[in-house]
Amino acid sequence: MAKKKKIAVIGAGLGGLAAAARASATGAEVHIFEQSGNPGGKANEIRHEGFRFDTGPSLLTMPFVLEELFADLGKNLQDYIELIPLENLCKYFYPDGTIINAYNDTDKFAREIAENTSDSYETVQNYLKYSEKIYDLTAELFLQKSFLNFDTFLSKQGLSTLLQVQKIDSFRSMHKANSSFFRDGKNIQLFDRYATYNGSNPYEAPATLNIIQHVEYNMGGYTVKGGIFKIAQALLQLNIDMGVNVHFNSKIERILTLDNKVRGIIRKTASGEEIEEVYDIVISNMDVNNTYKFLLQDEDSRPARRYNKMEPSSSAMVFYFGVEGTYPKLETHNILFSRDYQHEFQQLFQDKVCPDDPTVYLYISSKINADDAPENSENWFVMINAPYDNGQNWTEEIDKSRRVILSKISETLGFDISEYIRFERILTPPMIEQLTGSRGGSLYGISSNNRMAAFMRQQNRSNFYRGLYFVGGSAHPGGGIPLVILSGKIAIDQMKKHESFL
Helix, strand or coil, X not given: CCCCCEEEEECCEHHHHHHHHHHHCCCCEEEEECCCCCCECCCCEEEECCXXXXXXXCCECCHHHHHHHHHHCCCCHHHCCCEEECCXXXXXXXXXXXXXXXXXXXXXXXXHHHHHCCCCHHHHHHHHHHHHHHXXXXXXXXXXXXXXXXXXXXXXXXHHHHHCHHHHCCCCEHHXXXXXXXXXXXXXXXXXXXXHHHCCCCCCCEHHHHXXXXXXXXXXXXXXCCCCHHHHHHHHXXXXXXXXXXXXXXXXXXXXXXXXXXXXXXXXXXXXXXXXXXXXXXXECCCHHHHXXXXXXXXXXXXXXXXXXXXXXXXXXXXXXXXXXXXXXXXCEEEECCCCHHHHHHHHHHHCCCCCCCXXXXXXHHHCCHHHCCCCEEEEEEEEEECCCCCCCHHHHHHHHHHHHHHHHHHHHCCCHHHHEEEEEXXXXXXXXXXXXXXXHCCCCEXXXXXXXXXXXXCCXXXXXXXXXXXXXXXXXXXXXXXXXXXXXXXXXXXXXXXXXX
């Protein structure tokens, strides 16, 4: 009888957890190693003085991806978490006082835009149909399969996409495409915002990324009872139920290779002891660049050099505010837009500083999950887009950003909010790198600021190191909860195809 093979998964982020659970169904012995004491990676939580905050992702789209993962393993997602559909996806506040509610109902949303801007109901509906067409042509090809499979492009869907390539709108920027649909700058800004969902610049990123709007508006947005962190906890429990061995407070120091073939790992235990172990396959949920640099200690191979040259995605600066009082003017998800969006992205990607007038995202989960804040209080997750860490003076960036954020919120509410902050914690790009291993704190690996970015992202199976696979936001198909879950599926599909012992 063949010896059971061993698989090491580095990192208990959502991609690593999804890959490990699927890997366990092959009959292999699977081990997850996580340097912190919790699952989730960027999708973690903070608890303090009765306040609970999701640390990263705040919205779930494409819930069928999660449902499929559990169903494929003989489980029912509803036995693990409860999804809550949102009636209002986001409330947008503009500098001139205009407010637009992005309702989950597309008919209601289109009417809201028609009533508050100079664009028509029909324009919104036509735009969402355009976004849906991009999804129909690209979802199977770009989100659910590997580009390493030549068969991907010879499938019926692949050939259909190639024959209609102009309809995926890859030859103009998101901003240019959105400007061709809408006359009102408010709507252009609203839909340009979706470039930030993968850390990119709408003035450079290809309009193919307008697929995101279909996913959010036509498919709907959700949250989770108890918070988004419950997804990480559910995936952890799924792994335990599948017999996966989970090791917290266990940091991987090296991926060991011989003749470009994975042969094992060196890990450090909570006590500081280093242990060398043999594994047949290693799946890295760590940032691709840092996997090459630190785990493989490889900065000279062709894939390492190629990936190191690519522009990292943007990062974030987050203020977690425990706020006294409740604020009915605010929704669960809120955006306070900047006055000059193009200048904001120039500062992020060219100047590499936090914007002087940033767009502020304000997420208040306690409006849905009352237990996330003490009585008569709210938990405010306040985020601005930030450049990846490139040696900036982050003390100065924090001070500057905090002042402008509080000023914008106070102006929106009509009073000084700083007097009501009872608890505060800050997250910066260097801290994100330290906590999650992402290069420079970039949230999504590389940016998508060119039309070939989708093809340049690290594929899920290494074509340089045999037995090495990649999952998570820095690998194909990219960042966001459903995409990192899909990265786990693609990696294991590739593994089952190319590893003969399975």
